[in-house]
Amino acid sequence: MQFNNEKAIYLQIGEYAMDRILLEEWRAEEKIPSVRDLASDLEVNPNTVMRAYDHLQQQEIIYNKRGIGFFASNSAKALILKTRKDHFLNEELTLVFRTMDLLDISIEEVNTYYQNR
Structure with missing residues (x-):
């Protein structure tokens, strides 16, 4: 993924995740890539992906099942x-x-x- 300097990387990762949901690559109520897996795929620090996931959780686009992982919400x-x-x-x-x-x-x-x- 190519990042631009005009927007925070975590926001760009959030947009990437939202694109995956809109394209139905990540479906509602299905597990999405772990923080570490996505960080590895995008070649970024896991903390940056966690910040993106936190941002998406605040918008109720994804949610965390403790010990299992992150999931796209029904309303995502x-x-x-x-x-x-x-x-x-x-x-x-x-x-x-x-x-x-x-x-x-x-x-x-x-x-x-x-x-x-």
Whole structure:
């Protein structure tokens, strides 16, 4: 995994984990990789993965069964979708519309461009 310097690594690992859940590689109520296994796979310190897992637990995306490991929650996919949609609509789409307005690009132009791709 390539990390960028603009965001904390633990947050990027959290996004990686959420992507695995959205792609259904990590399914609800199934055990997800251990902290050590994921740290080894991503070539990071286990403490960084633990921090990412703690962050995901606070959002109720994953939970810990003491002595067994971490699991994706039943509501993980829905929570991730809601969070990401809200972020897209409130942050990214606002920027897109502002840029479209500045460049005088209509919705029809975007639609035509998208359909011809």
